Amino acid sequence: MPLTDGTHAELTNFRPEMPAPQDFDAFWDQTLTEARALGGAVKTDRVTEQHLLRTVEVDDVRFPGWNGEPVAAWLLRPRDAEGPLPVVVTYIGYTGGRGLPTDHLFWSAAGYAQLVVDSRGQGHDTPDQDAGGGPQWAKGFMTRGIDSPENYYYRRLITDCVRAVDAVGELPGLDPERVIVAGGSQGGGLTIAVAGLTEVAAALPDVPFLCHFRRAAEVCGEGPYVELAEYLRWHSRHGVEPAFATLSYFDGVHFAQRATAPALFSVGLMDPICPPSTVYAAFNHYAGEDRTMTVWPFADHGGGHGSNSVAQLAWLRDRGLVPTT
């Protein structure tokens, strides 16, 4: 995709008026309060040997998420590290789930603990029981339960993601004051959501998904936003505004308006999956004053790849968010 979603200058100034629903905060307060009220234990199971790893200690974690249901996660940290360690809670891109621990070796190699949170339904280890059933969804998760904010899939997933931050306090050796949330694509959208809903030390959303749904549905020609456009195509009669009403409780722009932790975003100016205008819509509304955008001008949805991770380490170091030796 060439540069069809605006020049860098245009994007820098793209900050559309987008008020959240009046009861946005109430909706989320209630959602999180209910989930937390259900309590539930955090369980860990040491699996380092099983994965034949040596420099990394790995735990298979189950923490209570939405409805108190157990959500899977991997906890990785440098072997024999003395804590408490700063911990990077990472969320996963669209479909696939947490994968294997060996897919996630970056943060522990840099001395951090990392909690890799499974995406319910999308992976192997965390079921998602579709509460409402709901009317037709197109293929995929984007439209599951879109009939109401209560039933929408991302209500459950975002709750899991917030509860993952809660779980850090239950895990020995981690420093709950230094929780960094991070992720790319869907993981980036979840990062913004969590930063808007709970206290974290820093947020690292890369090429984030789940932002400015209306524009995304209108301009995207590939990727999961198209699931939304297809749903709207088949529900033109009555379904368009109700769908956007549901989505307004989950839009990254509204979470960004509430997030205050220092944040390092990244964006690819030729990204056809998460168009740069939708990323800037969230970034330009981000409430935290310490916010930075890493721009990859010719990048597609891959963004800065490995170079971006290195940039994140440096940015954290500059803010003192480093493992103590």
Next chain:
Amino acid sequence: MPLTDGTHAELTNFRPEMPAPQDFDAFWDQTLTEARALGGAVKTDRVTEQHLLRTVEVDDVRFPGWNGEPVAAWLLRPRDAEGPLPVVVTYIGYTGGRGLPTDHLFWSAAGYAQLVVDSRGQGHDTPDQDAGGGPQWAKGFMTRGIDSPENYYYRRLITDCVRAVDAVGELPGLDPERVIVAGGSQGGGLTIAVAGLTEVAAALPDVPFLCHFRRAAEVCGEGPYVELAEYLRWHSRHGVEPAFATLSYFDGVHFAQRATAPALFSVGLMDPICPPSTVYAAFNHYAGEDRTMTVWPFADHGGGHGSNSVAQLAWLRDRGLVPTT
């Protein structure tokens, strides 16, 4: 295709200056006068049994079209209906022709008579002898005889379509005062043409084709307008303006400027085949005051599918164009 042909607001105001050729009316007067002068009988053949149908009465019709040549049509009506019935004359999308009677069961189920007009050359039952031979046409019908308005394929087809309305008066049980013309895509373009050339009670053009040819040739990347762009590519030396000169006698915008019957248009804002700007160009020029656009915001060329038909029934009911019980 995402929303690349303008927002709803821009489209609503898209009304380019497009004067018809000075002799436009003369050209069509002469064309229709000649065709009507040739006369010819309307023949019907009852085929209900043959198609094993029971609630619908079906006639295989031949009526005189361009040059007095017999044009095939299906006439469907509710069995044992007492007339005179309002009749929906429908025109067909690009290629395929009238198909089978069982492909057209909607209007009779709603109590209307329906006359389904074959498209000469495009179907099985109505030959089209190419009068002029003409220079190279690209594949398809869009450029057949484009060397002159006299030889252009759509001169013959539009004449057939007007003559179909004439034929209603010859068919027993139908009410010639209550002729509704209708169709989608090519059928929508023909609907506008007929409404601009003869008296009808209402017009129902869906996602109409054959409107604002110049813009269509410039912006379309798929569908039959591309035949036109390819022809112009290969006739760049001398052929571009002559081709547009020919097409100006067949542009839906000019027919719309002359059409006064109440009209219900529909449009898909993500339609890559009949781009919404070309549909609005015709709609915004439509001369009748009672005109409505049904907008399907995320639709492609399928428009509102079945929901659109239901909307049409309601719109007709609101205007009293219903079968008397």
Next chain:
Amino acid sequence: MPLTDGTHAELTNFRPEMPAPQDFDAFWDQTLTEARALGGAVKTDRVTEQHLLRTVEVDDVRFPGWNGEPVAAWLLRPRDAEGPLPVVVTYIGYTGGRGLPTDHLFWSAAGYAQLVVDSRGQGHDTPDQDAGGGPQWAKGFMTRGIDSPENYYYRRLITDCVRAVDAVGELPGLDPERVIVAGGSQGGGLTIAVAGLTEVAAALPDVPFLCHFRRAAEVCGEGPYVELAEYLRWHSRHGVEPAFATLSYFDGVHFAQRATAPALFSVGLMDPICPPSTVYAAFNHYAGEDRTMTVWPFADHGGGHGSNSVAQLAWLRDRGLVPTT
């Protein structure tokens, strides 16, 4: 797609050894017994006026399906028909659900009653609560609950489809001795399943889906079978044979081996979505002696389109399955 799945001659002889799981019949007996034991009323709501129809009487039906849950259906029949009428129970292609009554006017026009069964989850009106949650499914319904026969999506949908036949007996004016099951693509696969699980008067599966899953996963490059291949790609480590083990309880070939009603299949020899070899695998195993294949040699997944419907009317007439006048 050209003719890459074998010549007509090769296909005619394609009858791979495919034994069903030993407890196949037990599994389905138990499944259906449980569903029937839950009982539940069949409800109808006359909606003819609402849809502005005149020659057709339409009821919005809710009948008890899997787990006794209400499943939506449309019941259409000729207005003022004197029953009892033979009834065509139709199942729907992949995604979309029962749509609007006006999408289904063929059978009533031919004098039959028709019960159009919604597909749970795929449409607007019948929710599907995913019982198990299950591990990762790829996009779509093909892999929902594929972790066990008990949780698999099609267990619920097929049960609904059988229960639709049961419901005929509760609907006044219909003849439960003359139930014809029919459908194309997914609807064709469901047709075979129902014919293998309960008594019907005839089966009309067109270009059926859900047959010979292993071959389909290996040779399909487009359509919903690809969902299966993608799931298997991501579950290569442990998931391949368990998935096929689940699918063996839902394979059209095994249902065909148990179905005895007269059957008229159709197949497109260039169908890339439901490859002809998978259709013939079911057809060549079909237990009923009165079985016929309508071959559309150059057809893709569209099969014979409207021509096929006409062929079905004639085939039913030849077997005396016609509305009495």
Next chain:
Amino acid sequence: MPLTDGTHAELTNFRPEMPAPQDFDAFWDQTLTEARALGGAVKTDRVTEQHLLRTVEVDDVRFPGWNGEPVAAWLLRPRDAEGPLPVVVTYIGYTGGRGLPTDHLFWSAAGYAQLVVDSRGQGHDTPDQDAGGGPQWAKGFMTRGIDSPENYYYRRLITDCVRAVDAVGELPGLDPERVIVAGGSQGGGLTIAVAGLTEVAAALPDVPFLCHFRRAAEVCGEGPYVELAEYLRWHSRHGVEPAFATLSYFDGVHFAQRATAPALFSVGLMDPICPPSTVYAAFNHYAGEDRTMTVWPFADHGGGHGSNSVAQLAWLRDRGLVPTT
């Protein structure tokens, strides 16, 4: 396209039984006799100056073709050449017609005269009046008039091509005893047809089209043979065998069975437009004993490009078919 239509060894032996219709010869005798009986003058108009050429003399020719209608051609020859010259009659690939004289400078540069025959309807200068009108054709020329051998488009075009050879005798300075017919793709198919219908000194069919229609319709996924497959898809009910019956009068395999002039074919083993099996079907049936196949093993429909022309010059030289100095 990779090598999916057989290995070189398999192709060399591909010689399917394909008897021509019994009245094949009678059909063509009558067709050509009628055309020749109509007579008509060959006219030339010197246009060298107009095209600003200097080493080539160019005439714009009109010769009587099918139905005595004037067919356009370019005659090019070396300026000031003393004749009589051997002449290469060339036929054109699908769509485009004879183009400009400057598109055809190869043969005159090698000292030959060349007569470039326009393809009726496909170019700018030779109209094709569709005699029969006929039922639906899909886009393009492949199915025009396919309802009967009498009406089929290629009956008219092949007659033109044979009459072009006849016209050589009327053109001063050319040697009617040394007529070489040549062309690529459609031009190659026409070359074989002419070699099977009249006396020529040599034939040079490159990557020929119009051979073994049935196999072509079954295996082709792109190019004009697909027009045929699409027509057959839409005429499955009654139209398949009638169409092949018509085509059997125009199949290059049958013309090859009657052609005796020395022939140099060429083929690309990865040609997706004119699959190598169809080319070999004609070659392996070619009646002339002096026949050679130039194989371009990794070529697509471009065949050997310029290298092939050089090979043709050498092959003609080896057979004494050279301009006398």
Next chain:
Amino acid sequence: MPLTDGTHAELTNFRPEMPAPQDFDAFWDQTLTEARALGGAVKTDRVTEQHLLRTVEVDDVRFPGWNGEPVAAWLLRPRDAEGPLPVVVTYIGYTGGRGLPTDHLFWSAAGYAQLVVDSRGQGHDTPDQDAGGGPQWAKGFMTRGIDSPENYYYRRLITDCVRAVDAVGELPGLDPERVIVAGGSQGGGLTIAVAGLTEVAAALPDVPFLCHFRRAAEVCGEGPYVELAEYLRWHSRHGVEPAFATLSYFDGVHFAQRATAPALFSVGLMDPICPPSTVYAAFNHYAGEDRTMTVWPFADHGGGHGSNSVAQLAWLRDRGLVPTT
């Protein structure tokens, strides 16, 4: 590609500020001075017989190019022409090289001599030793040696192209005062470069490549400019501005700013490979007063095909640049 790169009116006024690097002229002076200082003989080898041609005399030429390395060329001229002849030096499109002499018969047929210059590395006969090795290039030539102006591939190729004009003076029978440079696509870009670097009588750049690299990298979705965008994607961290710094020594816009010979450009307004805005950027900066743009409004990268050549002959005739008889 539809008309997505601006309307004709917008393009006519597209003249972005684009200053050349300060040492642009010095860089090229030094480059050419060094190449010329190395001297080297021009060698010719008569190959007319070998190619079996008669009206054209063909020499296989080797002239000294960059670093004094021998560069291959074909010299074609009318047989027995009395000179001195005006000579058209032609450069070749991206990849493929000079091909065969029989691929280039147009100019000699019109009475001109033609020198067809091979593209080093891209063809069969002129090696290109990559001097620097350099860091990663993506596939193709666009990024070879992009680490510095000294190492960039086009430094070597453009030097060859200028030296081809120098070589004309060494070739008997040619008129060095009447050198016309010409080419399409890459050949068009090279034409502009040569016209900006040395004295020529006229320049004929068709649909030129190598102009306004930055815009091209931003808007192109296909063709060799994409090689550049891909390189920039993978070198986002440090490589973007250095790459554009290198390219600024090779941008057709800067050469155009220095070129004064009469020039006939051509452009396709739907060209997706060399977008019209990049062509107009060069044209609108062209320093020569006698400059004309041939606009092919519906053309893709093929531009005006053969019609364009005819237009070039007429344009040259109008300027007296014709072979004397």
Next chain:
Amino acid sequence: MPLTDGTHAELTNFRPEMPAPQDFDAFWDQTLTEARALGGAVKTDRVTEQHLLRTVEVDDVRFPGWNGEPVAAWLLRPRDAEGPLPVVVTYIGYTGGRGLPTDHLFWSAAGYAQLVVDSRGQGHDTPDQDAGGGPQWAKGFMTRGIDSPENYYYRRLITDCVRAVDAVGELPGLDPERVIVAGGSQGGGLTIAVAGLTEVAAALPDVPFLCHFRRAAEVCGEGPYVELAEYLRWHSRHGVEPAFATLSYFDGVHFAQRATAPALFSVGLMDPICPPSTVYAAFNHYAGEDRTMTVWPFADHGGGHGSNSVAQLAWLRDRGLVPTT
């Protein structure tokens, strides 16, 4: 891509007769002898701090490769590991080079040292001076210098790869008796080559490229083998067999015939880039008795992704190739 390259059973038996050129061993002896004779020092530069890593020690290495030229590599090992460590020498997939150290954290996390070898020309840090210049190569590296075995690109790259194994002996803390070679795609092809040319403890080629070039050129429709098919298309006249003659010195099948180290291959049965038949051709010729194929039946070129790495750790453990604690 569906399963079009043969079933598992067919592939298991695919072992075509493919003798190496007679002087194959001599060619490589001489090549390696010359390279080794040039000597050159191995240099290391500790860069751990620079990359902000903590559990991994990273050196930026330069070792002498082909022609004694410095080749870049990353050396990663667990911090504070006591050696000597077994070392995994890894080669990189097509284009991109060694990337960043943080792209390669798997092996050190499992306790191994890893030497990541840059691919000359394809990455940022190791230039490749094209020695011969050679005739036209198509885009990419597959055809660079294909005019002779001496000039072919892979001669230089494979020499680098062998010299990387030599370099292990110069690097403190590594165990030269326990060198494991590994890589995917191009890296897999290089792994087989190195295993055939020098002593190693084990080889782990995943979805290997560079095997059975002739079949690959014939059946591949995407990926870098297509570069080869395109080259052959354009060099059909004289270039096909010479190209295969060059390639026969680089075919993984011939290296496999000489390799004796225990080997664990992997293959995706739906891999369209490195078709399974080409992988099995090498595997079935592999000379070592301890050879295993991990089959991923529904995988494309991604093979087993992370699951494959875990399988490799277990396979090495079973052979005692583990870091001593």
